[in-house]
């Protein structure tokens with residue numbers, strides 16, 4: 531019989547937060563820019579996406595994932611691409627990690 535004690539544990543719990551995402555039934559087009567989008571159109575789309583994020587019960591988990599995974603594109607956890615880059619750069623300068631409201635860390 532196979533000894534399963536040395537196998538890696540289930541990872542489903544790491545992604546369960548996505549089941550509760552406020553954006554779950556919204557198209558990804560609101561959160562990721564089309565290639566030719568610029569200026570006011572981009573700002574308006576991001577503003578609408580961030581409005582959804584403000585209501586999201588898993589916002590912290592989403593932001594934590596995006597920082598860990600170094601997601602380059604789109605709105606994650608209520609932050610846009612430049613905001614996440616700035617947050618990561620700030621963390622690197624200070625040597626600190628971003629803290630969630632519940633005390634978890636990212637990056």
Ligand code: SF4
Nearest residue numbers: 551553583586592607
């Ligand atoms: S924080 Fe925003 S992008 Fe992340 S899961 Fe929630 S609604 Fe979606």
